[in-house]
Amino acid sequence: xxxxxxxxxxxxxxxxxxxxxxxxxxxxxxxxxxxxxxxxxxxxxxxxxxxxxxxxxxxxxxxxxxxxxxx
Amino acid sequence: xxxxxxxxxxxxxxxxxxxxxxxxxxxxxxxxxxxxxxxxxxxxxxxxxxxxxxxxxxxxxxxxxxxxxxxxxxxxxxxxxxxxxxxxxxxxxxxxxxxxxxxxxxxxxxxxxxxxxxxxxxxxxxxxxxxxxxxxxxxxxxxxxxxxxxxxxxxxxxxxxxxxxxxxxxxxxxxxxxxxxxxxxxxxxxxxxxxxxxxxxxxxxxxxxxxxxxxxxxxxxxxxxxxxxx
Amino acid sequence: xxxxxxxxxxxxxxxxxxxxxxxxxxxxxxxxxxxxxxxxxxxxxxxxxxxxxxxxxxxxxxxxxxxxxxxxxxxxxxxxxxxxxxxxxxxxxxxxxxxxxxxxxxxxxxxxxxxxxxxxxxxxxxxxxxxxxxxxxxxxxxxxxxxxxxxxxxxxxxxxxxxxxxxxxxxxxxxxxxxxxxxxxxxxxxxxxxxxxxxxxxxxxxxxxxxxxxxxx
Numbered sequence: 001x002x003x004x005x006x007x008x009x010x011x012x013x014x015x016x017x018x019x020x021x022x023x024x025x026x027x028x029x030x031x032x033x034x035x036x037x038x039x040x041x042x043x044x045x046x047x048x049x050x051x052x053x054x055x056x057x058x059x060x061x062x063x064x065x066x067x068x069x070x071x
Numbered sequence: 072x073x074x075x076x077x078x079x080x081x082x083x084x085x086x087x088x089x090x091x092x093x094x095x096x097x098x099x100x101x102x103x104x105x106x107x108x109x110x111x112x113x114x115x116x117x118x119x120x121x122x123x124x125x126x127x128x129x130x131x132x133x134x135x136x137x138x139x140x141x142x143x144x145x146x147x148x149x150x151x152x153x154x155x156x157x158x159x160x161x162x163x164x165x166x167x168x169x170x171x172x173x174x175x176x177x178x179x180x181x182x183x184x185x186x187x188x189x190x191x192x193x194x195x196x197x198x199x200x201x202x203x204x205x206x207x208x209x210x211x212x213x214x215x216x217x218x219x220x221x222x223x224x225x226x227x228x229x230x231x232x233x234x235x236x237x238x239x240x241x242x243x244x245x246x247x248x249x250x251x252x253x254x255x256x257x258x259x260x261x262x263x264x265x266x267x268x269x270x271x272x273x274x275x276x277x278x279x280x281x282x283x284x285x286x287x288x289x290x291x292x293x294x295x296x297x298x299x300x301x
Numbered sequence: 302x303x304x305x306x307x308x309x310x311x312x313x314x315x316x317x318x319x320x321x322x323x324x325x326x327x328x329x330x331x332x333x334x335x336x337x338x339x340x341x342x343x344x345x346x347x348x349x350x351x352x353x354x355x356x357x358x359x360x361x362x363x364x365x366x367x368x369x370x371x372x373x374x375x376x377x378x379x380x381x382x383x384x385x386x387x388x389x390x391x392x393x394x395x396x397x398x399x400x401x402x403x404x405x406x407x408x409x410x411x412x413x414x415x416x417x418x419x420x421x422x423x424x425x426x427x428x429x430x431x432x433x434x435x436x437x438x439x440x441x442x443x444x445x446x447x448x449x450x451x452x453x454x455x456x457x458x459x460x461x462x463x464x465x466x467x468x469x470x471x472x473x474x475x476x477x478x479x480x481x482x483x484x485x486x487x488x489x490x491x492x493x494x495x496x497x498x499x500x501x502x503x504x505x506x507x508x509x510x511x512x513x514x515x516x517x518x
Contacts, residue, residue, distance in 0.1 A: 005283055006164050010171070016098070016121035017172040020114065021179035034102050041098040049091050052282060056087075059289050066296060144514050200469040207466055211456050220452050223511045227448070227470055230507060234473040234500065 002055070008048045015041060087282050093275030097121075100268045107262050118176050119265065120272040125169035126194065127273045128280040132162035133201070135284075137229035140222035152218035153295075154288055155225060156208065161284040163201055165276075170194050193236035200228045305393075312389050312397035320401065326376070334365040334409050338416045348422045355482045358417055359475055362438065363468070365409050370402040370446035371463030374454035382454075391516040395447065395509055402443035410435035424486050434482060437497045441474040441504050448508035451515050474500055 019037040101120040139155035142148075173191055174184040185191070207224050211217040321327065341357050349357065377385075385394060414435055417423070423431070449467040456462065477500060481492035 002283065002287065005286075009164065009279075009283075010168060013121055013125060013168050013172050014175070016101070017118050017175045019102070020118040020121060021176050038098055038102050042095065045091070045094055045098065052087070052286070055286050059286065059293070062293055063289070066293070196469070196472045200472070203466050203469045206462075207452070207456065210458055210462060216455065219514060220455055223448075223514055224452060224466065226511060227445075227507055230503070231470050231473055234503070235476070238496075239473060239476055 005048065005051060008044060008051065012041060012044050012048070015044070083285075086278055090275050090278035090282055093271045094279065097268060097272040097275055101272065104268055105264050107265070115176060115180055116265075118172065120268055122169060122172040122176060124269075124272045124276040125165050125172060126190075128277045129162050129165040129169055129194075129197070131277045132158050132165060132280050132284065133197070133229060133232065136162060137226055140225040140229075143218055143222045144226075147215075149214060149218055150292075152214075152222065153291055154284075155222065157284050157287045157291070159201055159204060159225065160287070161280050163198065163205075164283075165280055166194060166198050166201070170198065189240035190236075193232075193240065196235045197232045200232050204228055308389075309393050309397055309400075312393045313400055316397055316401045320405075323376075326372075330365065330369040330405070330409065331412070333368050334361070334412060335416070337361050337364060338413065338420070342420050345421070351424075351483065351486045354417065354421055355479055355486060358413065358482070359438070359479050362406075362410055362413050362435075363442070363471065363475065365413070366406045366439070366442045366446060367464045367467055368460065369405055369409060370443055371450050371453070371460050371467060373398055373402055373447055374450045375458075375460065375463070377454070386516070391513040392509060394516070395451075395512040399443050399447045399505065399508065402447050403440050406439035406443050407436055410439045427485055427489070430485050430492060431482070433494075434478060434485070434492060434497075437494075437501055438474070438478045440501045441478075441497075442471065444501065444504040444508050445470050445474070448512060448515075451512060455515055474504065 015037065019033075097120050101117055106114065106116050136155045136158040139151050139158060143151040143155060170191075173194065177186055177188070177191070178184040204221065204224055208217055208221050211220060338361060341361065345353070348354070374382075411432075414431060418428070446463070446467050449463055449470065452466060453459075453463045477493075477497060481497070484490040485492055
């Protein structure tokens with residue numbers, strides 16, 4: 001699996017699970033924390049999406065080129 | 072090259088977009104939605120969306136590995152072996168993610184990162200089983216032989232993993248009624264609010280795993296082509 | 302059906318003769334098992350308690366079994382395998398080899414059980430159940446290790462690869478055996494025989510189905 005994508009995945013699940021586990025009783029009350037966590041998660045997820053689409057575009061290009069050379 | 076500058080359509084775009092949408096939804100609703108109030112668990116029940124789903128994605132990827140193994144044995148098509156290999160690799164990544172996140176949660180809730188829990192043992196066992204699968208793959212240099220032996224091993228491995236994580240936890244509960252049935256995982260009585268997040272989360276993470284795998288497969292196909300031409 | 306059985310028995314008899322013609326390998330397996338039991342004795346010098354008794358019992362059997370059954374295809378030369386390929390059907394070979402390994406491992410299990418009961422003491426009235434557990438355990442171990450040995454021989458691997466590939470596949474059967482033994486020795490609970498028999502049958506069926514794919518390689 002792509003190393004950078006794996007790191008992003010680990011970052012995401014590490015963040016969300018630590019957020020879930022931390023301050024078991026209180027973190028719903030201090031709701032500012034939730035917004036920070038959700039925002040960071042959205043940012044990481046967006047970076048991941050950009051990465052995925054960049055790989056997709058490059059791969060698509062190479063695949064079409066190799067298909068053309070074959071025909 | 073008139074195509075190069077025009078907008079590129081991705082192969083199978085819909086499910087990839089769905090994966091991202093579901094994940095954004097999971098992160099938003101997972102932290103903001105309401106959850107039932109339960110002792111011990113409290114708000115940590117939310118890790119159902121971020122930890123248990125890793126495990127589900129791992130299972131789907133490893134099941135695909137076994138299915139590609141069966142299909143390889145019946146057809147002998149080496150491309151299926153490549154797919155099986157990459158499915159197992161992604162499955163391992165999700166398995167490690169599931170294990171690490173489980174340890175984070177256990178450390179906060181039970182006070183220790185490694186406890187005697189059937190689920191935890193099951194994940195560790197699956198990781199070891201598939202580590203042995205990769206040892207086998209690395210031990211053979213001849214590609215058609217490697218594919219065949221790996222396919223046979225992967226089918227055996229998947230059945231054993233299934234027995235370990237699905238059948239044995241039930242047996243151990245029946246042996247030790249007091250010790251089994253830990254307070255964590257058995258009490259997820261999924262209420263409708265949680266289901267509305269959990270099922271999309273499972274689908275989203277699984278599709279993400281499939282996406283990672285598909286990209287790796289395509290990259291390796293190109294690598295193979297380059298090797299053939301060189 | 303009858304001819305199938307007699308063919309199976311002839312493959313088994315062949316396997317039996319070749320194994321016993323080679324006296325070093327059988328005595329090697331025996332010394333391996335006895336030496337590991339004696340090392341355990343040196344570690345404790347008394348009864349180690351139920352939990353350790355159970356764990357050591359199965360671990361020693363697992364190691365001895367891997368040593369004994371893990372080599373069953375490896376020791377054959379390439380030429381001999383080709384010869385088998387012409388004479389026998391794959392199903393017969395795997396069943397005969399598994400049967401032979403089963404008897405070998407059961408004999409090892411009996412030795413292990415005798416030594417453990419003599420050195421570390423046993424519990425009154427559990428001997429029959431322990432015997433049956435050893436029998437079923439030997440069956441499961443032989444089914445998995447025979448197939449693994451075949452995979453390893455095709456990969457030109459050695460006995461350590463057999464351990465690497467075999468141990469993870471044996472997690473479920475060993476876990477059930479250990480749990481059953483513990484429940485038997487601690488609380489006198491009768492093991493879940495149906496579960497063990499079903500698992501053994503599953504293991505044998507899997508190796509029977511999968512072996513023909515290795516055979517032609």
